[in-house]
Amino acid sequence: MLILRKYRIPLILLILAASSPAAAQLRIKPLPVPGFEQRIRKYIDTLSIIDTHEHLVGPEMLSNGFFLDFSLLLLQNGYDDLISAGMPDTLYDELFNEELPPASKWKIIEPWWQNSFNTSFNRIILYGIKHLYGIDGLNASTVGPLSDKIKKAYETNWFDRILLDSCRIRYLIKDGNYMPGKDNYVKYVKRFDNWLILRSKFGIDSLAIQQLDPIYSLEDLEKSLTLAFEKEVRKGMVAVKVFAAYYRTLDFARADKESAKKVFRTLVNGDMDFRISMNDAKPLQDYLFHHLMSLALKYDMPVAIHTGLQAGKGKIIDNSNPEHLTNVFAMYPGLNFVLYHGSFPYGGELSAIAKNYRNVYIDMNWAWSVSPTYTRYHLNQWLEMVPVNRLIAFGGDAMAVENVYSELILARNIVSDVLSEKVGEGYYSEDEAKTISRMIFHDNAERLYKLK
Numbered sequence: 001m002l003i004l005r006k007y008r009i010p011l012i013l014l015i016l017a018a019s020s021p022a023a024a025q026l027r028i029k030p031l032p033v034p035g036f037e038q039r040i041r042k043y044i045d046t047l048s049i050i051d052t053h054e055h056l057v058g059p060e061m062l063s064n065g066f067f068l069d070f071s072l073l074l075l076q077n078g079y080d081d082l083i084s085a086g087m088p089d090t091l092y093d094e095l096f097n098e099e100l101p102p103a104s105k106w107k108i109i110e111p112w113w114q115n116s117f118n119t120s121f122n123r124i125i126l127y128g129i130k131h132l133y134g135i136d137g138l139n140a141s142t143v144g145p146l147s148d149k150i151k152k153a154y155e156t157n158w159f160d161r162i163l164l165d166s167c168r169i170r171y172l173i174k175d176g177n178y179m180p181g182k183d184n185y186v187k188y189v190k191r192f193d194n195w196l197i198l199r200s201k202f203g204i205d206s207l208a209i210q211q212l213d214p215i216y217s218l219e220d221l222e223k224s225l226t227l228a229f230e231k232e233v234r235k236g237m238v239a240v241k242v243f244a245a246y247y248r249t250l251d252f253a254r255a256d257k258e259s260a261k262k263v264f265r266t267l268v269n270g271d272m273d274f275r276i277s278m279n280d281a282k283p284l285q286d287y288l289f290h291h292l293m294s295l296a297l298k299y300d301m302p303v304a305i306h307t308g309l310q311a312g313k314g315k316i317i318d319n320s321n322p323e324h325l326t327n328v329f330a331m332y333p334g335l336n337f338v339l340y341h342g343s344f345p346y347g348g349e350l351s352a353i354a355k356n357y358r359n360v361y362i363d364m365n366w367a368w369s370v371s372p373t374y375t376r377y378h379l380n381q382w383l384e385m386v387p388v389n390r391l392i393a394f395g396g397d398a399m400a401v402e403n404v405y406s407e408l409i410l411a412r413n414i415v416s417d418v419l420s421e422k423v424g425e426g427y428y429s430e431d432e433a434k435t436i437s438r439m440i441f442h443d444n445a446e447r448l449y450k451l452k
């Protein structure tokens with residue numbers, strides 16, 4: 001107070017200077033009518049959402065597992081940060097393999113939570129606890145009541161209510177498989193990584209068993225991929241998902257049948273437990289990747305690729321650098337590629353890639369909870385660099401609906417702030433900002449995944 005009085009005049013000048021239009025951007029549009037921030041915010045709050053990426057565990061599965069308590073909310077981001085904070089793997093295994101009461105789980109978790117309560121992953125959990133269950137904080141006295149409330153909630157249609165009513169999600173795309181009984185709004189993408197990371201005789205035999213058809217040649221192996229792909233097309237998959245960056249580099253070399261055959265022969269001639277390194281298996285994996293791309297092309301399927309930070313621990317981050325993929329983007333101009341997670345931390349590279357390749361979409365799913373600061377910065381940059389028809393805003397990449405709820409609020413907040421700032425500077429008009437928000441939260445994904 002004393003300081004304020006002492007510097008009264010300079011402070012007033014400072015406030016005046018701050019409230020005049022910023023000079024950060026070209027002023028193209030007339031200054032907006034006051035109240036634009038609230039109007040943009042309200043518009044974005046009421047938008048229908050196409051949620052492009054989730055791993056949700058459905059209510060039925062939850063009722064048969066160990067996670068229908070507070071620990072549900074830690075799946076998987078929260079656990080990753082507990083481990084990052086130092087929790088030993090043995091304790092993690094204990095949490096996942098034994099049925100423990102909430103208080104015992106908390107006893108294991110608490111020391112590591114106290115080292116990681118600060119992260120964005122964990123702030124998202126705290127927000128959901130507070131706003132959906134009315135409980136402040138995660139500690140020894142709250143985990144019991146919170147777990148009771150979670151159990152009770154899941155006895156109702158909580159799962160659908162959070163997604164459809166609270167989040168206003170129109171369609172949701174699940175990773176891996178469809179959800180029985182939720183066909184009205186849950187779609188799915190399918191992974192074919194059993195072919196893309198193949199490096200053992202056992203891997204080939206497993207595919208053969210799955211197909212009920214022996215695999216004696218490279219052609220048989222290709223055929224097994226074709227059959228699996230076509231089966232999913234008939235079942236209704238909306239895109240191919242490439243998860244390979246968890247296991248190997250995204251550098252897929254041009255297909256070379258002879259080298260692929262050589263690797264195939266080495267594998268089938270090996271013993272049951274024979275396996276080779278990812279690097280030695282690469283020619284075969286790369287060859288099958290291109291076969292997968294030819295199928296995606298034939299059936300007009302977008303290809304969604306995990307890029308950037310991998311969940312879990314101890315991964316090779318550079319494997320997921322989207323720069324490895326530029327040859328693929330150039331090779332398949334007729335395919336649309338969706339790069340997940342805003343490629344964290346390769347946001348700058350992603351800007352340049354998406355500007356150069358008109359078949360590349362940026363999808364910001366999960367990046368909101370990885371780092372709100374990153375998404376704020378890069379959304380600004382992507383809006384300045386990439387045509388808006390190829391920006392997709394939201395997917396929670398979550399296993400619990402509570403975390404989808406919180407992450408979506410965070411995403412709506414950040415998009416509102418970024419757009420309001422640009423409208424305030426006269427860079428976009430208020431109407432343009434609304435159009436952008438509708439395109440990135442809904443229209444672009446609806447068009448790309450054919451969800452009309």
Ligand SMILES: [Zn+2]
Nearest residue numbers: 053055175397
């Ligand atoms: Zn995911």
